Amino acid sequence: MSDLATDTTAAYAAALDAADPLAAHRSEFVGADTSLVYFDGNSLGRPLAVTGERLRAFVEEEWGGRLIRGWDERWYDLPLTLGDEIARVSLGAAPGQTTVGDSTTVLLYKLIRAAVDARPGRSEIVIDSDNFPTDRYIVEGIAAERGLTVRWIEVDRAAGVTLEQVRGAVGERTAVVVLSQVAYRSSHLADVETITPVVQDAGALMVWDLCHSAGSVPVELDRWGVDLAVGCTYKYLNGGPGSPAFAYVAQRHLDGSAGGPALQQPIQGWMGHADPFLMGPGYQPSGGVRRFISGTPAVVGMLAMQDMLALLERTGIDAVRAKSQALTSYAVDLADVWLVEHGVTLASPRDPALRGGHVTLHHERMREVTAALWERDVIPDYRDPGGLRIGLSPLSTSYAEVHAGMSAIRDLLSGT
Template identity: 60%
Template sequence: MTDTRDAATIEHSLLDLADALDAADPLHAHLDAFADAPGVSAYLDGNSLGRPLKDTPEKLAAFVRDDWGTRLIRSWDEQWMVLPMELGDRIGRVTLGAAEGQTVVADSTSVLIYKLMRAALRHAQETSGTRTELVIESGNFPTDRFMAEGVAAETGMTVRWIEPDPVLGVQISDVVAAISERTALVSLSHVDYRSGALADMPGITTAAHEVGALMMWDLCHSAGVVPMQLDAWGVDMAVGCTYKYLNGGPGSPAFAYLRREHQGVLRQPIQGWWSAADIFAMGPQYAPAGDIRQLLSGTPPITSMLAMQGMLDLIEQASIEAIREKSLSLTDFAVRAYDEMLAPLGVRLLSTRDAALRGSHVTIGHPDFRAVTQRLWSDGIIPDFRYPDGIRLGLSPLSTSYAETLTGVLAVRDALESHDR
């Protein structure tokens, strides 16, 4: 049926709907926990860098004043030595469906991906002469692809590429077609960084295990916004960053999950003193720890672990299930606003319409979006641009309102119309 309403009526209807959804949002009060951003009227890039909490400056000041400034080196014995494991356990419990002793915070995403990939392929070489392939998606985030190629070159393995649908992402059938008894490791992203497509983690993990391969997941675009059960679903290993939906700040360290049965069996390649069985023995030979601490290498970045702790408090208060419910609703609302405001201008929807099959961002495309993004940023509307012509609307449920989402979509419309004149 043709919509005969004029543009002003449609916009007014969307504004009313956004106000009603915000009024009914059970998580709406959490918006006040985040720091104000003067000059920014819509921040739609929480899937790249989460906003800081209002109390973060005071927490950092207290750390400098007390834990560091007063307790000084005593804080290592009092709290810092165990923080990578304790914080990892908390991330595992609150967001990953992982029991304690299997998650650790350390290093960058890139370094942890390298450690786990290298450990998995080394184990395959030591235990099997036939497992010679690493399976990964050709459109995966550059870090994952570059690491896969580098680790394959180091180990003499072959990379087998999956070519999925760009909107729907990797399906179980894509994986089944690529894996075999030659597969050592399958490495995929839970949420596609481009389209937001959500992979079937339990189904794909089971498929990998059926041919005897290990399964590794990149959780950068799902940790903190999509519920998961790493233990129950049999995931072997996973890596995720903490500066997106965990709001740890720019460059905050990543986390790694290694299933308990693989600890002491898989051996990561960067043998630093923090992963030694006796960290203060200072002995002549390296012997790795037998628990999750084996994934550490050098001294962990304690200061960079502070900000995310407040966000974990919020996630635990709200519950990851409630956050997912709002994410589904927010992205549905963004798609509706796209249909009514942007589709008539020739903008393409580059994400699936099925909310259950996407993460917490919606991607739209238009040939003029690179220039449009520059205009939006100068006007205080902050989505992000992804080559060649996509804008991602990243909707972080605890810090993003429906009204803010609509403000962003309307600004895209206005900037695009202005650009076309």
């Protein structure tokens, strides 16, 4: 237990907010000035107030004013220009390797299938047993489709995949390994920098899911030598419900400099063609990361995240990470003082350096507690078995909000 737990008063939470260098940004988010406690920013981030004006201007000026001309003027290249912006601000990646479009599920399918096809003669896909359902389902589907075997890494649900487990799972039969940088249930932060070369040394390709890390923890895809990555934009990038995901493909896999042919994606749509407006009889993939675009991109869905990327650039990801670690540590400290006596256990790594932007608290009553909290305008989410997940988006969450929410959990467990 840290020193923070020695003072559990609301006044102390207010003092933490007063000393927080990022506190002023909270007022930039819609609804942050209300009494509602939002513990689900790791599922859907709050919108920024300026985004309303961006959406209005788009409808009246770009869509309404420019109409079909918008494609020539900006929209056609938006998946790539916005991809480069995401890469620069939150992925540690050079231009030309990231594109925006499709859902996380579809992009995972594209990259995993492309990676499998780039490793002919290899028969296994490796994934951990507690990865997000979409990742596991996609892997199982591709394995069935291509006649492969899924090798499961069994993990502790309160922790996550370790380097030693990956080293023991990969070998000459491994085609692809699929892991999440931040585990969706426990918030365990995988060591991308050390795991990736172990996979590559086995001759396999590494696919990282960044859904719970992009915009929350520092990511250095180029420096870490990552092959492929996918992430969503509606959590810490605040793109709004259903905003399109992003895909990263390292340049060496786009130009064939990795020692094999360039990766080819399996969903051949007109927007990924080398000359989409030729509309010819056969498919010729575009050069670069554009080849991973399939159909018409969701332009409206790409608008909101641009405001969050601008804010992230102003604040810097290191400052965001520091606030994230402080917020989750504060929640853990309050849980130690208030909730342990009611039988609550921490289902996340205790060391803040080993977890992402959320913590999970375990108790057999957490399903009913979560439902009751929603009735009190305290909004966490629930994950079986018995996990109440507290997602603390650093730029929109205050220490006072954490204090109020944890107090409500304590009161429900104690019957008050």
